[in-house]
Amino acid sequence: MKSVNESSNKPKGSIPSTVNAVDAFHPDQLTEKIPVGISACLLGDNVRFNGGHSRSTFCLGPLSQYFDYKKFCPEVAAGFGTPRPTLRLIGNPESPVMTYTKGTGEDLTETFKGASNHYLDAMPELDGYIVMKNSPSCGMSRIKVYQENGHPHMMRTRGLFTDALMKKYPLLPVEEDGRLNDPALRENFLLRVFAHHEFRLTVANAPSMKALIGFHSRYKYLIMAHSQPAYKALGRMLCGQNKRSANELSSLYFAEFMAAISxxxxxxxxxxxxxxxxGYLKKAVDTSIRKDILEVIEQYRRGEVFLATPMTILHHYLKQYGSDYVKQQRYFSPYPNPLGIRNNV
Structure with a gap:
């Protein structure tokens, strides 16, 4: 798979022309699960160094209803066997060497990278990746690199596989399983996965100004919630003054969009x-109702309620009195509502 921003081939998974893109890719109305890569041990496969696993109840629970997992273990792919001696990174944190924690000091780096690169070159089209924390192979951050004296450097790094994954596919949403316990990080990861999926199949599949403007229109207020500068910059990009082709503009837009919501x-x-x-309710509902909504927004501002509270009340009235434009905003449902993600942010 090539990343969305660099692919010269059309991604698979296009929808029939008779299906409205807004409805077909609404997170609560998906007809197919979203392809997401994952460290095999998180699905309960016994591929860890000790012959065990690190089964994730969250990944195999709520998320499994929406994600079609594509599992991979780079250490097994490299032929290290199960069980196996533990691995560690040594040397320069900017270009660490992989070796066994105890043993002959054998340099396993090229063997490991060869297997990982072979997988990455043929990786199926994905919209996200969940990796194993604290792993010298799959950790996303804070991985120790040891000095000759046995003490770790102050500088930490990524696992070798995750580092290669994120460099090859820089726009692909990647997250560690442990960080998914943080409500804000979990919310952001899911948002990025569903947005990546929708863009890949509705815009990158067949780039056109119509498709790109349609996507931007649906995500306008979600972008605004993440970055005012990006909101303005992306709007200017699509104002009609840019002379780039639809394909070039789509690639540029998507890179800026994913950075904005990162x-x-x-x-x-x-x-x-x-x-x-x-503002869409200014002429549609009584002043007393708008004051009540405003008070709930202020409660959220003060941290007294979660985002779901003002969002639910506002969405209720906008569904009745709002325009089609505002009803289509992904801001209200960037991921499936049954997950209850906004009940904790």
């Missing part, structure tokens, strides 16, 4: 978006 949105930005959305 971090969790801040509470004050959510409040700003909620206030903007209230």
């Amino acid at each position: 971090q969790p949105a801040k509470r004050r930005n959510h409040c700003n978006v909620l206030m903007h959305l209230m």
Whole structure:
């Protein structure tokens, strides 16, 4: 698979022309699961160094209803066997060497990278990847690299496989299983996966200005919640003055879009978006109702309620009185509502 921004081939998975893209890719109406890569041990495969696994109840629980997992263990692929001696990274943190923790000091780096690169070159089209924490192979951050004296460097790094994955596919959402326990990081990862999926199949599949503007229109307020500068920059990009081809513009847009949503949105930005959305009710509902909604937004601003509370109330009235444009905003449902993600952010 080539990443969306560098692919010269059309991604698979296009929808019939008779299906409305807005409905077909609404997170609560998906007809097919989203392909997501995952470390095999997180699915319960006994591939860890000790012959065990690190089964993730969250990945195999709620997320399994929406994700079609594509599992891979780079250490097994490299032929290291199960069980096997533990591995560690040594040397320069910027270009570490993989070896066994105890043993002859054999350099396993090229063997490991060869197997990983073979997989990455033929990796199926994915919309996200979940990796194993604390692993010298799959860890996403804070991986120790040891000095000759046996002490770790102050500087930490990524596991060798995850580092290669993120460099080859820089726009692919990647997250560690342990970090998914953090409500804000979990919310952001799911948001990115579903957005990546929708863009891949509705825009990158057949780039056109119509498809690109349609995607941007649906994600307008979600972008605003993450970054005002990006919101303005992406709007300017599509204002009609850019002379790039639809294919070039789609690639440029997607890179900027994924960068804009790469971090969790801040509470004050959510409040700003909620206030903007209230403007659609200015002439439709009584002043007393708008004051009640405003008070709930203020409660969220003060941290007294979760985002789901003002979102639910506002969405209720916008579904009745809002325009088709505002009803189609992914801001209200960037991922399946049954997951209850916004009940914790």
